[in-house]
Amino acid sequence: MQKLMINGQEHNLDVADDMPLLWVLRDVMGLTGTKYGCGIAQCGVCTVHLDGQAVRSCVLPVSAVAGRKVTTIEAVGEQAVGQAVQKAWLDHEVVQCGYCQSGQIMSAVALLQEHPKANDEQIVNAMSGNLCRCATYTRIRAAIKSVSQA
Amino acid sequence: MKVFHTALGLVAGLLASTVYASDTPAMSKGEYLTRAADCVACHVVPGGKPYAGGLEFKLPFGSLYSPNITPDKETGIGNWTDDEFVDALQKGVGKDGKHYYPAFPYTSYTQMSREDILAIKGYLFSLEPVKQMPPENKISFPFNQRWGMMFWNAIFASNERFVPDSKQSAEWNRGAYLVQGPGHCGECHTPRNIFQAMSTGNSLAGAELGNWMAYNISSDAKYGIGAWPEDAIVSYLSKGYAAGFGGAGGPMGDAVEHSLRYLDPADLKAIAVYLKSTPARSEGIPRPTMAVNDAALQKGLGQKLFNDTCVACHQIDGSGRQSPAGGLAGLKTVNDPKGRNVMATLLEGHTPTAARVDQRMPDFARSYSDAELAAVSTFVLRRFGQSDGEVKAEDVAKNRASALH
Numbered sequence: 001m002q003k004l005m006i007n008g009q010e011h012n013l014d015v016a017d018d019m020p021l022l023w024v025l026r027d028v029m030g031l032t033g034t035k036y037g038c039g040i041a042q043c044g045v046c047t048v049h050l051d052g053q054a055v056r057s058c059v060l061p062v063s064a065v066a067g068r069k070v071t072t073i074e075a076v077g078e079q080a081v082g083q084a085v086q087k088a089w090l091d092h093e094v095v096q097c098g099y100c101q102s103g104q105i106m107s108a109v110a111l112l113q114e115h116p117k118a119n120d121e122q123i124v125n126a127m128s129g130n131l132c133r134c135a136t137y138t139r140i141r142a143a144i145k146s147v148s149q150a
Numbered sequence: 151m152k153v154f155h156t157a158l159g160l161v162a163g164l165l166a167s168t169v170y171a172s173d174t175p176a177m178s179k180g181e182y183l184t185r186a187a188d189c190v191a192c193h194v195v196p197g198g199k200p201y202a203g204g205l206e207f208k209l210p211f212g213s214l215y216s217p218n219i220t221p222d223k224e225t226g227i228g229n230w231t232d233d234e235f236v237d238a239l240q241k242g243v244g245k246d247g248k249h250y251y252p253a254f255p256y257t258s259y260t261q262m263s264r265e266d267i268l269a270i271k272g273y274l275f276s277l278e279p280v281k282q283m284p285p286e287n288k289i290s291f292p293f294n295q296r297w298g299m300m301f302w303n304a305i306f307a308s309n310e311r312f313v314p315d316s317k318q319s320a321e322w323n324r325g326a327y328l329v330q331g332p333g334h335c336g337e338c339h340t341p342r343n344i345f346q347a348m349s350t351g352n353s354l355a356g357a358e359l360g361n362w363m364a365y366n367i368s369s370d371a372k373y374g375i376g377a378w379p380e381d382a383i384v385s386y387l388s389k390g391y392a393a394g395f396g397g398a399g400g401p402m403g404d405a406v407e408h409s410l411r412y413l414d415p416a417d418l419k420a421i422a423v424y425l426k427s428t429p430a431r432s433e434g435i436p437r438p439t440m441a442v443n444d445a446a447l448q449k450g451l452g453q454k455l456f457n458d459t460c461v462a463c464h465q466i467d468g469s470g471r472q473s474p475a476g477g478l479a480g481l482k483t484v485n486d487p488k489g490r491n492v493m494a495t496l497l498e499g500h501t502p503t504a505a506r507v508d509q510r511m512p513d514f515a516r517s518y519s520d521a522e523l524a525a526v527s528t529f530v531l532r533r534f535g536q537s538d539g540e541v542k543a544e545d546v547a548k549n550r551a552s553a554l555h
Contacts, residue, residue: 018507040512041462041472053471056462059508060472121447125466128457 002062006031007075013062021065022046022057025072033073033102037131044130047103048072054110054126073102081116082109084150088143096134104130108144118148177412180273183266186417187259187332188409189274191401192216202226202280207253212289214253222279235271236264241309242299249299251289252307257348258334261312261327306347318427321416325424328417333409338364338401355431361494361549362400363435365482370430372437383422384415390505393474394440396481399495407502438485438535442467445532452529455522459514460530468534472508478534485535489527490549493541496523497553515553520546 004011006029015024025031025048034057037045041056048057049071076082085108088094095101104127111118111126118126123144132140177185184190193216195204207214221228227235227245234245242256243249250256259267292298303309312331314323329335340348341357349355354374356366368374375383375395382392390406391397398406410418447453447466457466463476468484470476478484483491499513514523520543527546531539 020507041508042459044462055472059463061506061508064473064506064508125447125457125461129462 002066004062004065004070005068006070007072008069008078015062017063018061020058021048021060021062021070024062025057025070031072031074035099035102037100037103042131043100043103044107045100045103047106047130049076049106049110052110052113054107073106076106076109079109079113081112081147084147085109085112085143088146092139092143092146094136094139094143096136100130100132100134104132104136104140108140108147112144112147116148118144120145123148178269178273179266180269180271180276182412183262183332184270184273185409185412186328187262187270187334188405189219189270190408191404192254193219199280199282201274201277202282203284204282206285209251209253209289211293212287214251214287214289215284216254217284218280218282219274220277220280220282221275222281225281225283226279227274228279230271232268232271236267239267239270240264240311242303242307249296249303251296251299252302252346255334255337257307258331258337260307260309261331263311266332302345302347306345319423321420321423322427324417325420325422328413328421329424333421335367339367352431352433354425354428356434358490359401361490361497361552362402363486363490364402365396366431366434367425367428368431369426369428370432373432373434374428374430375425376430377437378422378426380419380422380426383425384418387411387413387418387421388415389475390502391475391477391509393470393477394480395437397475397477397483397500399483399491399500400498403500403502407504411504435482435486435537437482438480438537440480441536442479443533443536446529447533450525450529451522452525452527452532455518455526456529456533459517460526463508463511473506475505475509478530481534484530484533485537485539486531487537487539488545489531489539489541492527492530493523493546493549494553496527497546497550515550520544520550 002013002015004013013024013028015028022034022036025034034048035045036058037043039058041059046056046058047054050065051068077086085105089105107127107130115122123141127140190200192205193201193203198204201220203216203218205216218226220226223229230245238244239256239259239262242254312327336348336353338359339354339356341352341355343349354366354368357364366374369376371377378395382395386392386396386398387406387410390403463471464478465471468478497513497515500511523546524541524543527541531537
């Protein structure tokens with residue numbers, strides 16, 4: 001039995017210790033906003049927040065997050081920074097196919113929470129682990145910049 | 151005077167029994183000691199049956215293969231008597247008087263008592279016999295003359311059991327016994343002299359092992375483990391990492407995987423207590439300060455590759471993302487001017503089965519060229535270390551050819 005704090009709510013789940021957090025979120029809890037990409041922490045699609053830090057949920061065993069706060073794309077809009085990023089994403093029409101965008105937004109929010117005035121270099125460094133096969137990178141950067149300069 | 155001697159004998163006896171005692175209800179004493187001695191590290195080939203041997207040791211003068219130590223009567227040690235087994239571990243002389251080469255760490259195992267050695271034999275004999283003949287050794291003349299080892303043994307092999315130091319605590323003595331005897335730490339961590347014997351005046355000062363560096367683990371605060379808290383040493387030995395201090399990769403990762411993680415926490419603490427009291431050796435790679443160097447953030451191949459491939463687990467500040475095991479800052483590995491273990495980890499990966507999935511790393515030998523691996527290694531050394539290290543493409547090419555795994 002795993003005791004998890006997901007999006008502000010406590011859950012007691014009967015899942016194996018080594019089940020990846022991503023499986024728990026999608027298959028057990030039905031939180032399908034977080035996507036599965038590569039499964040080896042190389043693409044960033046599955047990014048969620050663990051105590052505010054962007055982590056790859058596909059390689060994170062659920063036992064490693066017990067007692068820590070998990071936030072997913074479903075609840076990120078409840079935070080001011082999350083809201084601002086989501087609005088910027090719409091304003092800049094960032095999304096093309098959209099598959100990677102949950103992960104992009106989670107990484108962007110984690111960055112802006114730590115560095116509200118993130119500069120270009122910080123943006124590149126923080127976002128470079130998130131791949132986008134539609135290559136929306138320039139719009140992603142512009143959207144993040146609009147929040148960091150606001 | 152006689153009373154005094156009797157008392158001394160009693161004290162020594164008590165110490166001895168504490169030193170050799172192991173209270174592991176889950177595991178027999180024999181199995182525990184077999185784990186502590188990490189016999190399986192050498193007596194198996196990747197994917198092979200444990201203890202059936204066959205692992206190749208490439209030496210400057212030829213190749214040795216580890217023998218089968220399962221109780222098979224024909225190809226293993228099923229016909230060995232107690233005395234023969236004890237002689238093998240204490241004197242380096244096997245059945246029929248065959249002298250071993252010191253690739254077999256009898257120079258350390260000799261510290262073990264007959265009782266402990268026979269417990270190991272008992273465990274090995276409880277295993278399923280495996281019929282598997284090890285390949286013939288290919289050693290060139292004159293090194294193929296095993297009797298020549300007699301002279302080497304006379305000078306370098308002590309054939310002496312561990313004697314507890316009555317001035318030290320039982321815990322210290324237990325640690326010393328585990329480190330010097332079954333654990334045979336010095337076989338990799340003590341540099342060897344020109345006769346390939348462990349250099350006693352330089353014990354635990356660190357040595358090269360294939361593509362890897364076995365670091366200085368003496369008590370020196372800067373070069374050794376003297377500044378590591380006991381907890382960090384215990385974490386390193388039991389989990390394979392201690393955030394900000396070290397991560398066990400390559401052969402040391404194997405030692406954690408097959409041996410150290412099975413030891414009692416009390417025994418691991420005893421090892422820490424003993425290591426922190428060993429003679430300080432100020433040589434090798436100094437520990438870096440926990441810092442990141444922003445000047446290293448320069449547009450180029452190294453930073454690009456790090457951002458593409460490494461940040462998902464290590465982060466640009468080297469703090470580790472999913473797990474503290476991914477932390478790079480503070481590790482000796484990032485302060486080696488030659489970047490040996492950085493290179494070796496990139497080429498061989500880090501995939502102990504006991505490590506959680508967020509603590510494993512794939513190898514990048516097949517994904518990146520020599521120039522790319524050199525660039526990303528150099529970036530890591532400059533970003534997280536202070537040795538101004540550099541790895542060149544030709545270093546990667548050389549190590550790629552001799553990667554252990």
